[in-house]
Amino acid sequence: MESIKGFISKKQIEIGQQNRLLESLPKITNPNNDDKDSEQQSKIAQQNTELDALKDSLKEKEKSRETLTSEIEELKQFKKKVELQEQSVEEFLKSHTEEAKEYNLDINKILKIKVDFSSIEEKILNSEKELEKINLFIGTVESTKARSADSNNESIVYKIKLLTKQLKAETDKLTGEEKAYQQNEQRKKSINEKIQELTGVPENPSLESLGFYEKEKEFINVHLQQLLKEKRKSRRAMLPHEIPGLLSP
Structure with a gap:
């Protein structure tokens, strides 16, 4: 609980710092008449919207x-666990082969192991293909070799860089007051x-946000305590049946 309180306090401090930054910004009014953006400002606003998207x-x-x-x-680690288990069984078979022969038994008929990694490997392969698609879309360094020169303009990173450059060019056309x-x-x-x-976001706060930690705190203080209370109540109700004579005089 103490750690959650600490996280909440930390987030509140960070939010307070941002609010103070917001309050410290200068009050600059729109230099155009009636607070209407100029054509250039409207174009920049549209580009900013596209950039945000x-x-x-x-x-x-x-x-x-x-x-x-x-x-x-995780899939690779799971596959490794299965492989280790397979090796363990194989070692058991080898170490008990002679013992089984003493009774005219075939240890390999008594204990058989069949491992099929096809489903795991297929899942890994499909996930890796999907990951490569995402890397191509983003335009990561890792996907450079797999990406042709013609497809560079499909990279979202490329689009962001291009739009940022265009936005700067349009901003440079503003007057000094408009730019400020x-x-x-x-x-x-x-x-x-x-x-x-x-x-x-209140409905679905992201991890490590103030809302997330407040929900964690609420769960511990309210829901978890209620669950424990109900558990104890249920346990007490069962005790006389579990331990005959417990409540007898």
Whole structure:
């Protein structure tokens, strides 16, 4: 419980730091009349929206890559366990062959082992293929050799770099006041996104977010305690039946 309280305190401090950063930003108003964006600003806003969508997609793919990588490693470890068990049985057969012969018995007929790794290997292969697709989509260094020059523009990392470059070029066309306003708005957006990341979505908070640790705390304080209480109550109700005469005078 103490560790969860510590995590909650740490996240609250980090969120507080971001809020102070947000409050420290200068108050810059839109230099255009009626707070309407200029055509150039609107174009930049659209590009920022597209860039955010690409970054969100990249995050999702990176999560999928992490899950697949973990799954592949776990499958390989499981296969290794089966292989070790197979070796153990083979060693047993060898070490007891002569003993079985003393009774005119064939140890290999008494104990047989049949191992079929095809399903595990198929699962590993399919996961590795899916992982390679994700790497190609993301545009990782690991997938460079497998990716042709023509397909480089399909990489999401490439698209992000290209759009970022275009965005900078468009931003450079703004007037000094427009640029200051635009940069300040982007800074606000970035800080708010960080606060959201640290806080977590209430319905489904991400791991290591404040919401996640608060749900863990709630589970321990409320649900787990209730489960333990019900368990003790059930146990007490069963005691007289389990230990005859326990409650007899």
